Amino acid sequence: MTAPWWQSAVIYQIYPRSFQDGNGDGMGDLGGIGQRLDYLAGLGIDAIWISPIYPSPMVDFGYDVSDYCDIDPRFGTLADFDALLAQAHARGIKVLLDFVPNHSSDRHPWFVESRASRKNPKRDWYLWRDAAADGGPPNNWVSDFGGSAWEWDEATGQYYYHAFLTQQPDLNWRNPAVQAAMFDVMRFWFDRGVDGFRIDVLWHLIKAESFPDNPPNAAYHPALGEMHRVLQLHSTDQPEVHAIAAEMRAIADSYGATGRGDRLLIGEIYLPVDRLMHYYGRERPEMHLPFNFQLIDAVWEARALAALISTYEAALPPGGWPNWVLGNHDRPRVATRLGQAQARVAAMLLLTLRGTAILYYGDELGLSDVPIPLEQERDPRGLREPGLRLGRDPVRTPMPWDGSVHAGFSTAQPWLPLNADWPTRNVARMMQEPASILRLYHRLLAIRRAHPALAIGDFALLEADGDVLAYERREGAQRLIIALNLGGHPQRLALPRDTTDCRLLLSTLAAAPLIESDGLLLRPDEGVILAA
Ligand code: GLC
Numbered sequence: 428m429t430a431p432w433w434q435s436a437v438i439y440q441i442y443p444r445s446f447q448d449g450n451g452d453g454m455g456d457l458g459g460i461g462q463r464l465d466y467l468a469g470l471g472i473d474a475i476w477i478s479p480i481y482p483s484p485m486v487d488f489g490y491d492v493s494d495y496c497d498i499d500p501r502f503g504t505l506a507d508f509d510a511l512l513a514q515a516h517a518r519g520i521k522v523l524l525d526f527v528p529n530h531s532s533d534r535h536p537w538f539v540e541s542r543a544s545r546k547n548p549k550r551d552w553y554l555w556r557d558a559a560a561d562g563g564p565p566n567n568w569v570s571d572f573g574g575s576a577w578e579w580d581e582a583t584g585q586y587y588y589h590a591f592l593t594q595q596p597d598l599n600w601r602n603p604a605v606q607a608a609m610f611d612v613m614r615f616w617f618d619r620g621v622d623g624f625r626i627d628v629l630w631h632l633i634k635a636e637s638f639p640d641n642p643p644n645a646a647y648h649p650a651l652g653e654m655h656r657v658l659q660l661h662s663t664d665q666p667e668v669h670a671i672a673a674e675m676r677a678i679a680d681s682y683g684a685t686g687r688g689d690r691l692l693i694g695e696i697y698l699p700v701d702r703l704m705h706y707y708g709r710e711r712p713e714m715h716l717p718f719n720f721q722l723i724d725a726v727w728e729a730r731a732l733a734a735l736i737s738t739y740e741a742a743l744p745p746g747g748w749p750n751w752v753l754g755n756h757d758r759p760r761v762a763t764r765l766g767q768a769q770a771r772v773a774a775m776l777l778l779t780l781r782g783t784a785i786l787y788y789g790d791e792l793g794l795s796d797v798p799i800p801l802e803q804e805r806d807p808r809g810l811r812e813p814g815l816r817l818g819r820d821p822v823r824t825p826m827p828w829d830g831s832v833h834a835g836f837s838t839a840q841p842w843l844p845l846n847a848d849w850p851t852r853n854v855a856r857m858m859q860e861p862a863s864i865l866r867l868y869h870r871l872l873a874i875r876r877a878h879p880a881l882a883i884g885d886f887a888l889l890e891a892d893g894d895v896l897a898y899e900r901r902e903g904a905q906r907l908i909i910a911l912n913l914g915g916h917p918q919r920l921a922l923p924r925d926t927t928d929c930r931l932l933l934s935t936l937a938a939a940p941l942i943e944s945d946g947l948l949l950r951p952d953e954g955v956i957l958a959a
Pocket of ligand 1: 627757
């Protein structure tokens with residue numbers, strides 16, 4: 428049996444406002460993505476995941492959806508989307524959309540109806556509760572973006588629940604009518620030909636039915652953001668969510684036999700590994716890939732990484748396929764967390780671990796978090812808790828394509844500033860530089876594609892000591908050794924006794940490392956792939 432396409436895949440996340448502007452308004456759009464498909468095909472990725480492109484007031488930049496079955500005019504039209512899908516498929520690139528089922532925009536007609544009166548048939552589509560005895564919110568739940576998660580509605584005299592912004596009311600997923608409507612949304616896009624979804628905050632969908640207070644978080648510190656004041660024990664990760672995830676999977680699977688093969692579901696779930704694993708599905712299949720965010724928070728030290736990888740691998744349920752990611756539109760960029768030198772090593776790690784890899788746009792350029800002057804801050808996450816610098820604008824800045832005006836991103840002033848180093852850190856320039864991180868990404872992707880051992884092979888740890896992390900990947904007779912120097916000093920690594928004749932496939936640095944008969948000399952910040 429051949430592995431499904433998504434197991435060996437590398438998926439590229441596009442933040443559509445910031446990828447490429449096609450209509451000259453300073454914001455990215457579908458036409459822009461279409462212009463850059465050749466770049467993506469050349470890079471060697473298998474699929475793109477596009478953050479939300481649906482009609483939206485854009486209070487949370489598209490994660491506040493006012494119509495699940497259309498395209499926001501800022502991004503284009505349904506016809507533009509169909510065209511993009513066809514162009515992508517023509518290049519062998521699959522397309523995943525971002526599905527945002529937990530909450531809608533407060534401008535969604537469903538919510539407009541729901542808040543119209545207590546008797547409205549859609550009242551129960553959202554989470555309405557009476558005030559507490561003192562008139563305050565029904566419980567102590569805190570919004571992920573700070574402040575109470577309850578908003579008072581004067582007209583109907585009740586509170587509604589919003590895990591995020593007040594403009595993002597949570598849907599009532601215990602209501603079968605909500606479930607049916609949302610499952611129809613999935614079918615709408617599957618019927619159009621999309622290859623899958625990244626599902627936003629999947630673990631949030633169901634809340635404890637009696638809405639008990641959440642326990643206080645003993646480790647809370649104000650700098651963490653107010654959401655950490657309480658533990659989200661009753662507001663997230665409830666047992667009933669799994670039947671819903673399984674239903675979503677059944678819908679995806681019902682399309683598997685038609686057309687181009689499996690449709691993929693990736694769940695956004697921030698939970699400890701043991702709980703994360705439940706989202707593969709215990710009674711029925713759920714997510715193909717519950718997002719594994721551990722590398723984003725990892726301590727960059729060999730033993731810590733090895734423990735993280737081994738624990739994760741060991742926790743996978745039978746048949747559960749791993750996945751790895753270094754960044755996304757919510758978290759600090761890898762080049763900022765680790766620095767430029769280790770961003771290259773991290774790229775090698777990401778693309779040689781066992782599992783589907785998801786890249787965040789711009790990471791292939793070593794893009795860093797771009798400091799955003801206060802007056803240019805746009806992200807509501809930052810604006811709601813000023814002073815804590817929790818805003819995500821720095822990781823959402825325009826993709827720098829070339830040395831022309833506005834880095835080729837737009838003919839107009841971009842909606843967020845470019846990276847200050849864009850005259851040198853841009854795609855066109857870095858394609859010309861053999862040692863650039865962009866060219867390294869190209870090579871890594873090509874090697875991964877050419878070696879089943881990397882794409883789908885077994886994983887075994889060889890060494891984790893100090894700054895050296897080494898492991899092997901095997902598939903059939905193919906055996907590759909990956910050795911990473913996580914620090915700034917040269918390191919010596921003994922090669923396994925049963926390896927003779929190791930051949931260098933790739934170093935993250937220019938020039939070849941020193942391979943001796945029984946060992947390898949790793950230069951500072953060097954990662955290598957050897958064929959053994
Ligand atoms: C997810 C998204 C994030 C968004 C939030 C609310 O965590 O990744 O960008 O703000 O959900 O939809």
